[in-house]
Amino acid sequence: MEALPTLETARKLGLLAEEYDQICQILGRQPNFNELSIYSVMWSEHCSYKNSILWLKTLPKDSPRMLAKAGEENAGLVDLGDGLACAFKIESHNHPSALEPYQGAATGVGGINRDIFTMGARPIAQLNSLRFGNLATDRTKWIMRGVVKGIGDYGNAFGVPTVGGEVYFDDCYEINPLVNAFSAGIVEVGKVARAISYGVGNPVFIVGSATGKDGIGGAAFASEDISEKSTEKLPAVQVGDPFQEKLLLEATLEVIASGHVVGIQDMGAAGIICSTSEMSAKGEHGMVVWLDKVPTRQPNMKPFEILLSESQERMLVVVEKGHEAVIQAIFDKWDLNCVQIGEVTAGERLHFYMHGQLVADVPAESLVLGGGAPQYQREFKEPAYYQEFKKFDLATVPDVNGPDELRQVARHLLAHPNLCSRAWVYEQYDSMVGTANVNATEPCDAAIVNVKGTNKNLVLTVDCNGRYVKADPEVGCAIAVAEAARNVVCSGGEPVAITNNLNFGNPYLPEVYWQFVGAIKGMSRACLKFSTPVTGGNVSFYNQSVPKNAPASVESAVFPTPTIGMLGLLEGWENKMSLTFKQPGDLIYLIGRPVNDLASSEYLYSYRGVKASPAPAFDLDYEYAVHQVIKALISGKLIRSAHDVADGGLFVAVAESALHGQLGGQLNLAPAGLRHDAFWFGEAQSRVVVTVAPAQQAGFEARLAQLNADWLALGQVTAQPQLTIGHDLILTLAEAAELHLGTLPGYLG
Amino acid sequence: MKFGIVVFPGSNCDDDMVYTLGQLMGQPTVKLWHKDTHLQGCDWVVLPGGFSYGDYLRSGAIARFSPIMEAVVAHAQAGGPVLGICNGFQILTEAGLLPGALLRNLNRKYVCRNVYLKPVSGRAALTAPLDHQRAYQIPIAHGDGRYYAPPKTLAQLNHNDQILFKYCDAQGQITPEANPNGSAENIAGVCNAAKNVFGMMPHPERAASPLLGNADGRPLLDALLRLQPALVG
Numbered sequence: 001m002e003a004l005p006t007l008e009t010a011r012k013l014g015l016l017a018e019e020y021d022q023i024c025q026i027l028g029r030q031p032n033f034n035e036l037s038i039y040s041v042m043w044s045e046h047c048s049y050k051n052s053i054l055w056l057k058t059l060p061k062d063s064p065r066m067l068a069k070a071g072e073e074n075a076g077l078v079d080l081g082d083g084l085a086c087a088f089k090i091e092s093h094n095h096p097s098a099l100e101p102y103q104g105a106a107t108g109v110g111g112i113n114r115d116i117f118t119m120g121a122r123p124i125a126q127l128n129s130l131r132f133g134n135l136a137t138d139r140t141k142w143i144m145r146g147v148v149k150g151i152g153d154y155g156n157a158f159g160v161p162t163v164g165g166e167v168y169f170d171d172c173y174e175i176n177p178l179v180n181a182f183s184a185g186i187v188e189v190g191k192v193a194r195a196i197s198y199g200v201g202n203p204v205f206i207v208g209s210a211t212g213k214d215g216i217g218g219a220a221f222a223s224e225d226i227s228e229k230s231t232e233k234l235p236a237v238q239v240g241d242p243f244q245e246k247l248l249l250e251a252t253l254e255v256i257a258s259g260h261v262v263g264i265q266d267m268g269a270a271g272i273i274c275s276t277s278e279m280s281a282k283g284e285h286g287m288v289v290w291l292d293k294v295p296t297r298q299p300n301m302k303p304f305e306i307l308l309s310e311s312q313e314r315m316l317v318v319v320e321k322g323h324e325a326v327i328q329a330i331f332d333k334w335d336l337n338c339v340q341i342g343e344v345t346a347g348e349r350l351h352f353y354m355h356g357q358l359v360a361d362v363p364a365e366s367l368v369l370g371g372g373a374p375q376y377q378r379e380f381k382e383p384a385y386y387q388e389f390k391k392f393d394l395a396t397v398p399d400v401n402g403p404d405e406l407r408q409v410a411r412h413l414l415a416h417p418n419l420c421s422r423a424w425v426y427e428q429y430d431s432m433v434g435t436a437n438v439n440a441t442e443p444c445d446a447a448i449v450n451v452k453g454t455n456k457n458l459v460l461t462v463d464c465n466g467r468y469v470k471a472d473p474e475v476g477c478a479i480a481v482a483e484a485a486r487n488v489v490c491s492g493g494e495p496v497a498i499t500n501n502l503n504f505g506n507p508y509l510p511e512v513y514w515q516f517v518g519a520i521k522g523m524s525r526a527c528l529k530f531s532t533p534v535t536g537g538n539v540s541f542y543n544q545s546v547p548k549n550a551p552a553s554v555e556s557a558v559f560p561t562p563t564i565g566m567l568g569l570l571e572g573w574e575n576k577m578s579l580t581f582k583q584p585g586d587l588i589y590l591i592g593r594p595v596n597d598l599a600s601s602e603y604l605y606s607y608r609g610v611k612a613s614p615a616p617a618f619d620l621d622y623e624y625a626v627h628q629v630i631k632a633l634i635s636g637k638l639i640r641s642a643h644d645v646a647d648g649g650l651f652v653a654v655a656e657s658a659l660h661g662q663l664g665g666q667l668n669l670a671p672a673g674l675r676h677d678a679f680w681f682g683e684a685q686s687r688v689v690v691t692v693a694p695a696q697q698a699g700f701e702a703r704l705a706q707l708n709a710d711w712l713a714l715g716q717v718t719a720q721p722q723l724t725i726g727h728d729l730i731l732t733l734a735e736a737a738e739l740h741l742g743t744l745p746g747y748l749g
Numbered sequence: 750m751k752f753g754i755v756v757f758p759g760s761n762c763d764d765d766m767v768y769t770l771g772q773l774m775g776q777p778t779v780k781l782w783h784k785d786t787h788l789q790g791c792d793w794v795v796l797p798g799g800f801s802y803g804d805y806l807r808s809g810a811i812a813r814f815s816p817i818m819e820a821v822v823a824h825a826q827a828g829g830p831v832l833g834i835c836n837g838f839q840i841l842t843e844a845g846l847l848p849g850a851l852l853r854n855l856n857r858k859y860v861c862r863n864v865y866l867k868p869v870s871g872r873a874a875l876t877a878p879l880d881h882q883r884a885y886q887i888p889i890a891h892g893d894g895r896y897y898a899p900p901k902t903l904a905q906l907n908h909n910d911q912i913l914f915k916y917c918d919a920q921g922q923i924t925p926e927a928n929p930n931g932s933a934e935n936i937a938g939v940c941n942a943a944k945n946v947f948g949m950m951p952h953p954e955r956a957a958s959p960l961l962g963n964a965d966g967r968p969l970l971d972a973l974l975r976l977q978p979a980l981v982g
Binding site for chain 1: 954
C-alpha cells in the first residue's frame with residue numbers, strides 16, 4: 001500500500017490547506033493520490049468557478065426565449081421560434097495559447113464546438129476574439145501567427161465557417177494573449193441532448209479519440225499566473241485533431257438522433273473525471289468506471305493520468321441499456337472508438353477501478369459547481385489608478401493643428417494595428433463553407449448567417465474594448481454590451497442574448513477583483529436594458545504575469561477584458577443592412593450626438609500618448625434610444641447603410657464604409673464649438689453613420705424629427721475615390737486602402 | 750440528371766453541394782459513401798471540398814484509395830462525367846484522372862476570399878456555355894491550390910483546350926496580381942483530354958444564391974445540366 005499523500009502534495013497540486021481539510025471531511029478519511037488529483041482539478045478555478053460564481057449568479061438570466069439558462073447545460077439555449085433553438089457559447093484558451101499558440105488556439109476551437117454539438121446542435125458559425133501584445137515584438141508575431149493558423153487549420157477542416165471576430169493589440173497582453181472562441185449551432189426544440197446520467201445499469205461509453213498523456217492538469221494550469229516555469233508545463237497543453245472532431249460531430253449527431261442516448265458530455269477540461277462527475281451529479285446517480293477499459297495512446301498510463309487527461313475529441317455517452325449495438329454501429333460507421341467503460345449505479349458515488357482494484361471513491365456532488373465545490377467571496381478594493389484616470393483634463397491636450405495634422409492622424413489611425421484591416425487574419429479562415437454566410441460579399445457590423453431552410457438569420461458579434469474596461473470596469477463593460485447590441489441593430493437584427501468570456505488577472509489581488517466586480521455590475525445593467533440575458537460563458541482568471549523582482553499587481557494583469565458574444569436574430573432579409581457606401585450622391589448622416597470627448601480613444605492613447613483617461617462618454621438610456629432610431633430607419637427603408645462609430649471614431653467609421661463600398665466621401669467641417677480631434681477621432685459612444693438616397697432625404701429627416709432623434713448632416717458619398725473634409729483632401733481611397741491593408745502583412749508577412 | 754456526391758471522412762462541402770444541386774437547382778441528388786463500391790445509377794459524380802481523411806499526408810492522397818474511387822475511375826474511363834471541387838480536384842489529380850498536381854499555396858497560407866475567374870476552354874462542357882469575356886466572382890478556400898504541371902503537360906492542356914478557368918481581376922485581365930496561390934498560368938481548373946472529368950479549386954456552389962449576395966457560380970453549375978452523359982467520350 002502506497003503512503004497517502006500529505007498536505008504538502010495537496011499544496012503542490014494547487015489546493016489550499018482549508019480545501020484539503022474539506023476533502024478529508026467529505027471522504028471521512030485522507031484522500032489517496034488519485035482522489036487528491038481529482039479534487040485539485042475539479043476545484044480549480046477553471047472547473048469550479050469558485051472565485052467568480054457568487055458574482056456570476058447576479059447576472060440577468062431570464063427571457064421568454066431561454067430554453068436552457070446559464071449553468072444548466074454545456075451552452076445556453078435560445079428559442080428561435082418555429083421549433084428551432086440556437087446553442088451558443090464563448091470559451092477561452094488563453095493559457096495554452098501563451099505557451100503553444102498553434103495547438104492552444106486549435107484545441108480552443110475544438111472545445112467550444114464540442115460544447116455545442118454535445119447538445120445535439122450542429123454548429124453553423126464560429127467567431128473569435130483575440131488579444132496580443134506589441135505587434136513589433138518577435139514573441140507577439142510568433143504567438144499571433146500560431147494562433148491564427150491554429151484557429152484556421154482546426155476550424156477549416158472541421159467545416160464550420162468562421163464569420164467574424166476581433167483582434168486588438170496592447171503591451172498588457174504581451175505575456176498573456178487572449179484567445180476566446182465562440183460557436184453557435186442549431187437544434188430542433190425537443191431534440192436537445194443533455195449532460196446527465198441516470199438509470200441504474202445503463203452502460204457508459206467513451207467515444208472518439210484514444211486517451212493520452214496530453215493536457216494532464218490543464219484545468220489546474222489555467223488557474224495560476226504565467227511565469228517562467230510555465231514552459232515546464234508544456235504537456236499540459238493538448239493536441240488537436242480536427243479530422244477526428246469532424247467525424248465525432250457527425251457520429252454524435254447521429255447517435256443523439258437515434259433516441260437512445262440518456263446523456264452525453266464532451267470531455268474538455270479535467271477529462272473523464274469532469275464528465276463522469278458532472279453528469280452523475282446532475283442525474284443524482286452514481287457510476288462505476290473501469291479505467292483499464294479506456295483506449296489509451298500509450299501503455300502503462302496511471303489511473304490519475306487517465307482520469308485527468310484532457311486529450312481532445314472525446315465524449316462520454318450514457319446509453320439506454322439494450323441499445324448498445326445501435327450506438328456501436330454508428331461509431332463503427334465513422335471509424336471511431338466506442339468502448340463501454342462503466343455503468344450507472346444507484347447512490348451518488350463514483351467508483352473508479354483499475355484492473356479490478358478500487359483506485360478512487362468520491363461522491364460526485366462534492367466535486368461539482370453548485371454542489372460541494374468551494375465558493376469564495378473575494379475581497380476587492382478600488383485601485384489607485386482609477387481616480388488618477390478620472391483626473392484627465394481635455395484642455396491639456398492640444399487639438400489637431402489644421403488639415404496637415406488631421407491628415408497625419410487619419411493616416412496614423414487607419415494604419416494602426418488596432419484599427420487596420422483584419423484581412424490578413426480572416427482570409428486564413430474559411431468564412432463561406434456551409435453556404436449560409438450572408439455577408440460574404442458585403443460586410444455588416446455583425447456577421448449574418450442564415451439558418452438553412454428557413455428565413456431566420458443569426459446575427460453574431462464579439463466585442464470588448466479592454467482599455468475602456470480598465471479605465472472604468474462598470475462603464476467599460478456596459479459599453480461592450482452596448483457595442484455588441486449596436487452592431488446587431490446596425491445589421492438589421494434584434495439583440496437576443498449574450499455569452500461572456502471574462503478575462504481577468506489574478507482574483508486574489510483585490511484590485512483585480514474590483515475590476516471583475518465592476519464589470520459584472522456594468523454587464524448586468526446593460527443586459528437588462530437591452531433584454532439580452534447572459535446564457536453562460538467562461539471565466540478566465542490569472543491572465544497575469546509576475547514581473548521579475550516585483551510582486552504581481554493589477555498593473556501586471558491584462559486589461560480586464562469581459563468579451564461579449566451576442567446573438568441577434570434577423571427574420572427574413574428585408575431588414576438586412578450592410579455598412580458599405582452604396583451610391584455616389586447618397587447623403588451621409590451621423591445619428592447620435594457629437595461631443596467633446598477623447599477619453600480612452602486610440603487617438604489619445606497612441607497618437608497623443610496619454611494612457612490615463614476615463615472611459616468614453618456613455619449613457620445607457622441614450623444608447624438604447626439610438627438603437628430604436630436605427631431600427632425605425634431600417635424598417636422604414638429610409639437608409640442604405642449603417643455603420644457604428646467605434647474604435648478610431650467618426651473618421652475611421654466613414655473611411656471603412658468608403659473603402660468597402662469603393663466610393664469616396666465629401667465631408668463637412670466639424671460643427672462650431674467642437675474640437676476637431678474630438679469630432680473626428682473621439683470615441684464617445686451611441687453614434688452611427690448612415691447613408692440616405694437623395695430622394696429619401698425629406699422622409700428620412702421627417703422621421704428623425706418624429707423620433708426626436710439627434711442627427712447631423714455629414715456630407716455626401718462621391719464617385720471620386722477620395723475622402724475630403726471641407727476643401728481639404730485628406731486621403732485618396734488608394735492611399736487609405738494601402739494604409740489600411742498594409743499593416744498586418746507588413747508585420748506578419 | 751442524377752448527381753452522386755461522394756462523402757469521404759472529412760468531406761465538408763458535401764452538404765453544400767447537395768443543397769445547391771438539389772434544393773436550388775432541383776436535381777435528384779444522392780450521397781455516395783466512401784466505403785460503398787457502386788454509384789447508384791448516377792449520371793454525374795461530384796467529389797466535394799473538404800479535408801478527406803484529414804489531408805494530413807498530402808491533400809487527396811488517401812482518398813484516392815477509398816473503395817468508392819474504383820467505381821468513380823471506372824465511370825470516368827467509360828466516359829461518365831465527374832466534377833471535383835477543391836479537395837475533389839486534388840483527389841482527381843491524385844487518382845490520375847486529371848493531369849497536374851495541387852501544391853501548397855505560394856505564400857504557404859490558407860486563403861479564403863472571393864476571386865475572379867475567366868472561362869477559357871471553348872469546347873469543355875463546363876465552360877463552353879459561359880461568357881468568355883466576363884469575369885465570374887467565385888470564392889476560393891484552400892491551402893493547397895497552386896496548380897502545377899510540367900511544361901510539356903501545360904502545352905498539351907493549352908493545345909487540347911483543357912484549361913477551364915484562369916484567375917483574373919475584376920476586369921477579366923489575367924495578371925500575376927490576380928493569381929491567389931501561384932498557380933501555373935493562373936490556372937484555376939482543368940479537364941481531361943476526353944473532356945468528361947473536370948476539376949477546379951474555386952467553389953461555384955458557394956456563389957449560387959442571390960441571398961448570399963453572389964450568384965455568379967450558378968451559370969457554371971447550370972452548364973453541368975447541359976452535358977448529355979451519353980454523348981461524352
